[in-house]
Amino acid sequence: MKYTLPILSYKFNAFEPFIDQQTMEIHYTKHHQTYINNANQALENLPELANMSVDQLIQHLDLIPNHKQTILRNNAGGHANHSLFWKGLKLNTTLKGKLKIAIERDFNDINTFQNYFEQTAMACFGSGWVWLVNQDSKLVIVSTSNQDNPLMGNKFTKTSGFPIFNLDLWEHAYYLKYQNRRFDYVKSFWNVINWDEAAIRFNLIS
Structure with missing residues (x-):
């Protein structure tokens, strides 16, 4: 089975001005x-x-021969991470239902949740990702380095969980528009x- 680029449901300019067309492409x-x-x-x-x-x-990196493990950790990880990231983008959706209730349960309120997500993203040194994951029936915000994914488990990433959504923190995801302004x-x-999509993924395991 050959991996291929997922088909996008939107054009490269769909998220202007928040993500610019050139960066997306x-x-x-x-x-x-x-x-x-x-x-x-x-x-x-x-x-x-x-x-x-x-x-x-x-999820089964231990099955990969040692001489191929790092390259597949990085590149299969990159494929998995980006595939989720593209699905996680859409304008004008609303947090509601079971996911909203769970976020308010585990983070007290939406503002606290968003602030903690932003703080975790800003604390990630260098390249990586920030995630909302379901971890033992609780929502948790975590970050991973490089192209690691929480599905890889504690042995490889020092965290674990089922990803609900993620945000790419590599500079190639934002530098053309935001330069060094990662916080912006x-x-x-949030726009x-x-x-x-996040609700669908949450409902898969909730």
């Missing part, structure tokens, strides 16, 4: 495609892993987050 066609190319190349001589989805693969980029995320 380069991010999707260049950065994400490179992770896919590298992962596919690393998997060419591993037929025992051929039928795994990318999420299954990164992080704050803009483009796909709460409908």
Whole structure:
């Protein structure tokens, strides 16, 4: 099974002015495609892993031979992370229902939740991701370095959980528009987050 770019349900300029068209196009066609190319190349001589989805693969890194583990951790991780990120973008959705209730339960209120998400993003040194995950039936905000994913588990990421949504903190995700103003980029995320998709993922395991 060859990994491929997911089909987007929107155009590259869909999230202007919050995410600019040029960044979206380069991010999707260049950065994400490179992770896919590298992962596919690393998997060419591993037929025992051929039928795994990318999420299954990164949950079973121990099955990967040592000489391929790092390259697949980085590149299959990059594919999985970006695939979720694209699905998590949409204008004009509303947080409601079971997910809203759970966020208010685990973070007291929405403002506290958003502030903690922003603080966690800003505390991530260098490149990485910030996530909302379901961890043992509780919502938790975590960050990972590079292209790590909470599905990889504690052995690899020092965290775990089922991802509800994520935000890319690599500079290639925002630098053309925001330069060094990561906080402005992080704050803009609330304008483009796909709460409908987040609710679907939350309902899968709630």
